[in-house]
Amino acid sequence: MNIELEHPIWLLCEIAQVRRSSYYRYKNKPVKKDTELEEKIIQIYNKSNKRAGYRTITLLLKNNYNLIVNHKKVYRIMKENNISSIVRKKFRKHKGEAEIRENLLNRDFTASKPGEKFVTDITYIPTQRTMTYLCTIIDLFNNEPVAWNISDSQDKSLSIDTIKKLSQKFDLTDSIIHSDQGVHYTNHDYVELLSKLKVKQSMSRKGNCWDNAKAESFFSHYKCETIYLMSKKIKDLNDVRQITEEYMDYYINYRPQKKLGGVPPSLYKKICTTA
Numbered sequence: 001m002n003i004e005l006e007h008p009i010w011l012l013c014e015i016a017q018v019r020r021s022s023y024y025r026y027k028n029k030p031v032k033k034d035t036e037l038e039e040k041i042i043q044i045y046n047k048s049n050k051r052a053g054y055r056t057i058t059l060l061l062k063n064n065y066n067l068i069v070n071h072k073k074v075y076r077i078m079k080e081n082n083i084s085s086i087v088r089k090k091f092r093k094h095k096g097e098a099e100i101r102e103n104l105l106n107r108d109f110t111a112s113k114p115g116e117k118f119v120t121d122i123t124y125i126p127t128q129r130t131m132t133y134l135c136t137i138i139d140l141f142n143n144e145p146v147a148w149n150i151s152d153s154q155d156k157s158l159s160i161d162t163i164k165k166l167s168q169k170f171d172l173t174d175s176i177i178h179s180d181q182g183v184h185y186t187n188h189d190y191v192e193l194l195s196k197l198k199v200k201q202s203m204s205r206k207g208n209c210w211d212n213a214k215a216e217s218f219f220s221h222y223k224c225e226t227i228y229l230m231s232k233k234i235k236d237l238n239d240v241r242q243i244t245e246e247y248m249d250y251y252i253n254y255r256p257q258k259k260l261g262g263v264p265p266s267l268y269k270k271i272c273t274t275a
Contacts, residue, residue: 053085121215
């Protein structure tokens with residue numbers, strides 16, 4: 001017997017403590033027609049150990065079941081079931097966004113005064129919990145790391161925030177800041193920031209790491225003298241920050257450099273600027 005025929009709807013809703021509008025919305029909800037397709041999508045998703053995204057599942061429906069389904073429909077069904085690929089999305093560089101600049105530095109890694117020329121780059125540091133990223137800017141006058149930023153995200157703020165730190169230490173008008181052609185340095189927000197600071201932006205030729213050799217050399221020393229010695233002990237982002245701060249202090253104030261006459265960067269700068 002249908003209880004709705006025996007009692008008024010308003011009374012049933014009051015007893016169940018639901019609104020009548022909710023009841024009628026449920027009552028009028030169309031019956032799902034894609035139950036079989038939905039089951040196949042969930043089956044493929046689970047069989048892939050949650051790796052498959054909607055594009056992959058669309059192809060597998062065609063290959064395994066000879067079902068031609070629009071990828072948008074697969075995406076909708078996955079969204080309704082609150083499932084998605086656990087594989088991290090690739091960091092893509094979209095056409096039209098990259099703003100490439102001339103190689104002004106041209107491998108001239110010398111500078112006559114502090115703040116005249118800088119090189120910058122980004123390296124990755126694996127930890128037990130996540131991947132971390134270090135962006136560093138080096139003053140070519142004395143090979144000193146003058147600004148750096150560490151993050152567990154490799155979005156464009158990594159390079160932008162490092163430039164902002166640098167701008168607090170130097171008047172960057174007419175300074176040269178050199179980098180590779182990575183997306184962190186060719187995106188519009190980064191390029192616009194350098195323009196506002198009146199910086200001369202320089203970039204390596206595509207695929208030529210030697211054009212940014214000073215930055216590459218610093219990261220080689222940094223990793224050999226810290227990360228590679230204790231990689232199994234680095235647990236998380238906080239560990240990387242602590243290790244990096246300690247190394248920067250050592251590199252700037254204590255580590256002698258042959259090209260600086262056997263003195264550390266801070267002492268070389270002091271000698272040259274007070275002479």
